[in-house]
Amino acid sequence: MRLAGAGAMVAGMSLRPGTDEALERGRALWNAGRFYEAHEAWEEAWLREEGEVRALLQGLIQAAAAYVKALDHLRPGGAVKLFGSALARLAPLGEAPAGLALAPFRVALQASLAEAQRWLAGERAGFDRALAPRLERGVGPGGA
Numbered sequence: 001m002r003l004a005g006a007g008a009m010v011a012g013m014s015l016r017p018g019t020d021e022a023l024e025r026g027r028a029l030w031n032a033g034r035f036y037e038a039h040e041a042w043e044e045a046w047l048r049e050e051g052e053v054r055a056l057l058q059g060l061i062q063a064a065a066a067y068v069k070a071l072d073h074l075r076p077g078g079a080v081k082l083f084g085s086a087l088a089r090l091a092p093l094g095e096a097p098a099g100l101a102l103a104p105f106r107v108a109l110q111a112s113l114a115e116a117q118r119w120l121a122g123e124r125a126g127f128d129r130a131l132a133p134r135l136e137r138g139v140g141p142g143g144a
Contacts, residue, residue, distance in 0.1 A: 013053050013056070015049075015053055015098065018048075019057075022041050023099075023100070026038040026041035026042040027137075030134075030135045035064040035065075038064045039064035039065055042061050043061055046058060046061060052097065053097075053098065056089075056093055056100075058089050059086045059089030059093070060090075062082050063083070063109055065082045066079045066082035066083040066112070066116075067079075067112075069082055070116055070127040071127060076116050076119040076127070079127065080117055083113035083116055084113060087110060087113065090105075099137050100135060100137065102138070104133070105136075108131070108132075108133030109133070112127075
């Protein structure tokens with residue numbers, strides 16, 4: 001979903017110009033397993049947004065950073081901290097903010113947090129890349 005103009009309203013969220021494009025670019029990078037690049041795409045929009053949209057972007061950025069810590073840096077402690085921060089930031093945002101299917105995404109992040117905690121405790125040898133969820137567009141208002 002691409003929106004043009006001076007700003008857009010998506011699933012009850014008012015987005016500044018360029019934010020929907022940044023969300024979609026980051027989503028495509030995320031789904032390609034390019035978590036660092038997704039983080040960078042979302043950070044561009046995060047710098048200019050405020051309120052719930054900024055919280056959404058920050059939660060997505062923290063989730064991306066958590067997977068970078070787990071999969072690239074092999075740092076379970078950093079991953080645990082960032083998964084927790086991402087979940088806390090995304091928790092109050094509803095089912096499909098800005099047209100993103102956030103409810104199943106949060107469930108998958110919770111599973112990733114639990115796995116990272118087991119890894120940190122020495123119960124696992126590493127982190128399974130397959131735990132990283134897809135980030136889909138939401139169903140219903142603002143979804144595609």
